[in-house]
Amino acid sequence: MIKIHQSKYRQYSVEDFDSYDCLKLSKRFYLVLLFVLRGYIVWLMSVTNMRDRVSIISWIYPETSLFYLSLISGAIGLFVVLIISLRRPEAANWVQNSWRHCRKILITALLFDLLTHAVGYFYWQLLSLEWLIMQVALSTSLALLCYNSERFRINLEEFPQKLPKD
Numbered sequence: 001m002i003k004i005h006q007s008k009y010r011q012y013s014v015e016d017f018d019s020y021d022c023l024k025l026s027k028r029f030y031l032v033l034l035f036v037l038r039g040y041i042v043w044l045m046s047v048t049n050m051r052d053r054v055s056i057i058s059w060i061y062p063e064t065s066l067f068y069l070s071l072i073s074g075a076i077g078l079f080v081v082l083i084i085s086l087r088r089p090e091a092a093n094w095v096q097n098s099w100r101h102c103r104k105i106l107i108t109a110l111l112f113d114l115l116t117h118a119v120g121y122f123y124w125q126l127l128s129l130e131w132l133i134m135q136v137a138l139s140t141s142l143a144l145l146c147y148n149s150e151r152f153r154i155n156l157e158e159f160p161q162k163l164p165k166d
Contacts, residue, residue, distance in 0.1 A: 020160035026151040036077035039070030069116035076109035089162040114139040
């Protein structure tokens, strides 16, 4: 058992671990989270634009319904951000349980986001077929990143524990 545990961490250095001896979160984790939260990122960019607060949103989301749906899928991502911020020793049980399911939560957000783009294409005829294909490719690639990353898997297995004091 110890050999398996040691070999899992063999390729990581001391800098790859946080203060609780957990592997730092994968960059892939953050990449997927940024993609899911892009509606909120666009919203923040528009709020900080003092001249025209709506132009950025209307440029990226020609139909306001797509923007609102993006915020809904982003809300799922905000839940993951909440879990990350509460991920510490002696966290509540719901945080620990939710942490183990973060990959599924992010995949759900990706699928919901893809569904909103499909609705935008088929129902509102807002998006081009090329744009929809690009969304399918991006969502599929990000979902595969979630499942093909060994570091991502290790991150979800670990949860910070209180370390003994020296």
